[in-house]
Amino acid sequence: MTVIDKKTLIEDRVNQGLLGQWYPVAKSVEVKATKPYGAKLLGQKVVLWRDQTGAIRCIEDFCPHRGAPLSYGEVHEGNIGCRYHGVIVDGDGVVKRVPAMPECALEGRKALKSFEVTEANDAVFVYMPSVEQPTAPALVLPKELTSDDWTGFLCTSVWETNYRYALDNLADPMHGCYLHSESFTLAFGSKQDLMQLDKTDAGFRVSRVGQVGENFDWTEFEIHPGNMFCFLDIPYPQAAGPGGFMRIVGFTTPIDERTCKVFFWRLRQVSGLARESWRFLYRAQLEENHWNVLEQDRVMLEGMPDDARKREMLYQHDLGVSRVRQLLTKAAKSQIEAELALKVAAE
Ligand code: FES
Ligand SMILES: [Fe+2]
CATH class of the missing domain: 2.102.10.10 (Rieske [2Fe-2S] iron-sulphur domain)
Structure with missing residues (x-):
C-alpha cells in the first residue's frame, strides 16, 4: 500500500462519514x-x-x-x-x-x-461499528436533551449535499448576519468581526470576538467516543415568548456522499405554564420562521459544488471550519490505520 493510497482512503472515509x-x-x-x-x-x-x-x-x-x-x-x-x-x-x-x-x-x-x-x-x-470500536460506546447527549428544565422540538431535513458542508455551516457563525439577515431574529449585530477558537473539555467553541448574545454568535462542538454534536444560541426578542434565547442542538448524518440528514432540536429553558405557552407559540408561529431560516442554509449548501474545497480561499473567520475538518481527518486516519493493520495481521 503506497502513501498516496492511504491518503485517498482517509479522504474517502471523511467524505463517506466516520464509522464508530x-x-x-x-x-x-x-x-x-x-x-x-x-x-x-x-x-x-x-x-x-x-x-x-x-x-x-x-x-x-x-x-x-x-x-x-x-x-x-x-x-x-x-x-x-x-x-x-x-x-x-x-x-x-x-x-x-x-x-x-x-x-x-x-x-x-x-x-x-x-x-x-x-x-x-x-x-x-x-x-x-468501526474496527476500533465494534460495539457501541454509550451515546452521549447534551444536558438540554437529558434534563427536564429544557423543552423543545426535533426537526429533521434531508439536504442534497455532503454532510461536511452541513458541519462547516454550523462551525461558521459569521454567516448568520449575512445569509439570514432578513429573518425574524438574525438581523442584528455587526457585519464585521473576528473569530476566536477555544478548546473546551469535550471539544471546541468558535465565537465572534466582537459580540455575544446579539445574533448567532458562537457554536460549540462536543466530540465523544461514539458521537459528536454541536449547539448554538439564537437570541430571541420579547415577542417570541418565555425562556430567553433559543438553543439549537444539531446532529448531522451522512446518507451518502451527496446527501445528508440534519437533526436539529430547538429548545428553550422553561417550565410550568411558560413551557406550555412557548410550545403553543412555537407550533402556531415560530416553527415556520425557523423553517425559512433552515431553508436558506439548505439552498445555499446545495448550490455549492461538491469539490468547492479544491478552490476555496479560507480567511480568519474559517477557524471553526478548519477545526472541524482537522478533527474528521484525524479520526478517519486512525480508522483507516486500524483497518490496514487488521488486514496485514490477517494476511
Ligand atoms: S424472499 Fe426476498 S427476494 Fe425472495
Ligand atoms: Fe444558517
Missing part, C-alpha cells in the same frame, strides 16, 4: 411495529421496525434470498417478512423461515448484519 459513531436516522414516531422503515446512512441501506416488545431492530435492507429490499415487506410477529417470496428474517439478521420451501437450508442462518439502535428525545440512533 451513533447517527440519528429517523424520528421515533416514524419507526412502527406495523410497517418497516427504510433508511440509509454512510451509503448503507438499513431497515428498522419495532419488535413485539416495542424495541427497535435494525438490519441491512437486503433480503438474503435474492436481495429485495426488506423495507418493502411487512412486520410478522416481531420479525420482518420479504414482500418478494415471503422469507422471514429476525432482528439479528437470522433467517427464521422460508415459507415457500419446507425445511429449507437457509433457515437458522445468520445472513445479514444487524446494527445497535437506541432511542432518545424523539429520535432513533443507529451505531455504525
Whole structure:
C-alpha cells in the first residue's frame, strides 16, 4: 500500500462519514411495529421496525434470498417478512423461515448484519461499528436533551449535499448576519468581526470576538467516543415568548456522499405554564420562521459544488471550519490505520 493510497482512503472515509459513531436516522414516531422503515446512512441501506416488545431492530435492507429490499415487506410477529417470496428474517439478521420451501437450508442462518439502535428525545440512533470500536460506546447527549428544565422540538431535513458542508455551516457563525439577515431574529449585530477558537473539555467553541448574545454568535462542538454534536444560541426578542434565547442542538448524518440528514432540536429553558405557552407559540408561529431560516442554509449548501474545497480561499473567520475538518481527518486516519493493520495481521 503506497502513501498516496492511504491518503485517498482517509479522504474517502471523511467524505463517506466516520464509522464508530451513533447517527440519528429517523424520528421515533416514524419507526412502527406495523410497517418497516427504510433508511440509509454512510451509503448503507438499513431497515428498522419495532419488535413485539416495542424495541427497535435494525438490519441491512437486503433480503438474503435474492436481495429485495426488506423495507418493502411487512412486520410478522416481531420479525420482518420479504414482500418478494415471503422469507422471514429476525432482528439479528437470522433467517427464521422460508415459507415457500419446507425445511429449507437457509433457515437458522445468520445472513445479514444487524446494527445497535437506541432511542432518545424523539429520535432513533443507529451505531455504525468501526474496527476500533465494534460495539457501541454509550451515546452521549447534551444536558438540554437529558434534563427536564429544557423543552423543545426535533426537526429533521434531508439536504442534497455532503454532510461536511452541513458541519462547516454550523462551525461558521459569521454567516448568520449575512445569509439570514432578513429573518425574524438574525438581523442584528455587526457585519464585521473576528473569530476566536477555544478548546473546551469535550471539544471546541468558535465565537465572534466582537459580540455575544446579539445574533448567532458562537457554536460549540462536543466530540465523544461514539458521537459528536454541536449547539448554538439564537437570541430571541420579547415577542417570541418565555425562556430567553433559543438553543439549537444539531446532529448531522451522512446518507451518502451527496446527501445528508440534519437533526436539529430547538429548545428553550422553561417550565410550568411558560413551557406550555412557548410550545403553543412555537407550533402556531415560530416553527415556520425557523423553517425559512433552515431553508436558506439548505439552498445555499446545495448550490455549492461538491469539490468547492479544491478552490476555496479560507480567511480568519474559517477557524471553526478548519477545526472541524482537522478533527474528521484525524479520526478517519486512525480508522483507516486500524483497518490496514487488521488486514496485514490477517494476511
Ligand atoms: S427476494 Fe426476498 S424472499 Fe425472495
Ligand atoms: Fe444558517
